[in-house]
Amino acid sequence: MxxxxxxxxxxxxxxxxxxxxxxxxxxxxxxxxxxxxxxxxxxxxxxxxxxxxxxxxxxxxxxxxxxxxxxxxxxxxxxxxxxxxxxxxxxxxxxxxxxxxxxxxxxxxxxxxxxxxLEAVQTSVTPKVIRTPEFTGVAQNGVEVKVITQITVQSNIERIVGGAGEDTVIARVGEAVVSTVGETREHTDVLENPNSISKKVQQQGLGDGTAYAILSIDIAEMRIGDNIKAKLDIEKANADMEVAQAAASKRKAEAIALEQENRAAVVAAEAEVPRALSHALESGKLGVMDYYQMKNVQADTSMRESIAGEDSELSK
Structure with a gap:
């Protein structure tokens, strides 16, 4: 139990x-x-x-x-x-x-x-501010202009599904900023009137096909970058200088080679002198006294050249 x-x-x-x-x-x-x-x-x-x-x-x-x-x-x-x-x-x-x-x-x-x-609903009530990365455009005078923008967007509930997202909006704004800066003649024009960029960019309908309605595009930061034209000119000048140096080196090498060939020819010719003298002595075309007189002339010429060289050194 x-x-x-x-x-x-x-x-x-x-x-x-x-x-x-x-x-x-x-x-x-x-x-x-x-x-x-x-x-x-x-x-x-x-x-x-x-x-x-x-x-x-x-x-x-x-x-x-x-x-x-x-x-x-x-x-x-x-x-x-x-x-x-x-x-x-x-x-x-x-x-x-x-x-x-x-x-x-x-x-x-x-x-x-x-x-x-939930974020989409909140953004449709309270607009969202998107801070973009730094975009770099080049004005027609070759100077870089670096721009950071703030995009104020409002979600469109009707286009959330199938509409492009935040990355697309940022990419479109970046492309528009770069092209707008590229249309300006001088970079100073952009600095004097930064709102011209935001106005032109906002007029391009960048929110079409996205999940957002773009309310405003404002310039948050702007600064000057490198002078691309000056850099390219310097690089071209350096390249031209390297080409000129290469050509000069080639000409110098050719001159040295020609000098060496001439010296070789002189040495070869000097080597034939004793043979010619010997042949002249044997054949009677050159007497012994003539030979000694020629040697004296050569010695006298060498002495004069030596004295002339010392005088030129002293004058310096």
Whole structure:
């Protein structure tokens, strides 16, 4: 009898543990107290479908308390599709309070498209300021002008899905800034009137096809960069100088080679002199006295050249 009672008690405990682990009773009580129609069967079904009930029921409670007409099946379907239920509900509440027309289907589509639907709603109410990176344009006189802009945008809920994002807006503004600077003749014209850039850029309809409406484009910072034309002129001059130096080196090498050839020819000719003298002596065309007289003349000439060289050194 005792063993049977223990078995019954154990079975009851096991059933209770299984029940409370399968059914979030506390969440169900919270829903009932908030007058949100969520049955125990629905909660058990969520468990079986591997849906975390709190991720669905808590946003549903919040939505109904805010006056939204949502059903648990809508939120559960969005959860199963991989959406952020809580963020989507917050976006719907924000839109409802700001009198922005946004139904659950569109909000869910925006969320599943990878956009932050809550941020989109907030930006449609309060415009967002995007600070761009530094863009570098070159004026017609060759001087760089570096510009940082601030773009004030407002989300367009109707174009969130399928519209280009923030990166596209920044890229378009950068391209427009660079082309506008390139149209100016002098870089000083841009410095004197920086608003001319923002006005021309804003007139180009850069927000077309994006998820934003561009309200204004303002110049945040502007500074002068390098003088590209001067750099190119210097590089060209250096290149011309290198070409000239190469040509001069070539001419010098050719002159040295020619000098060496001439010296070789002189040495070869000097080597023939003893042979010619010997042949002249043997043939009788040159006498011994003539030979000694020629040597004396050569010695006298060498002495005169030596004296002339010393005098020139002294005169320096």
């Amino acid at each position: 005792y063993i049977g009672s223990m078995i019954i008690i154990l079975l009851i405990v096991i059933v209770l543990i299984a029940f409370f682990s399968l059914v979030p009773v506390g969440l169900w009580i919270s829903a009932i107290s908030a007058r949100v129609p969520v049955g125990l069967g629905t909660l058990i079904g969520m468990r079986l479908r591997r849906v975390i009930p709190s991720r669905v029921v808590k946003p549903l409670i919040k939505a109904i308390k805010a006056g939204l007409d949502l059903e648990v099946n809508q939120l559960e379907s969005h959860y199963l599709a991989g959406g952020d239920v809580d963020n989507t509900v917050d976006a719907l509440i924000a839109a409802h309070r700001a009198n922005i027309e946004l139904d659950f289907s569109r909000a869910a589509a925006i969320d599943l498209a990878g956009r932050d639907v």
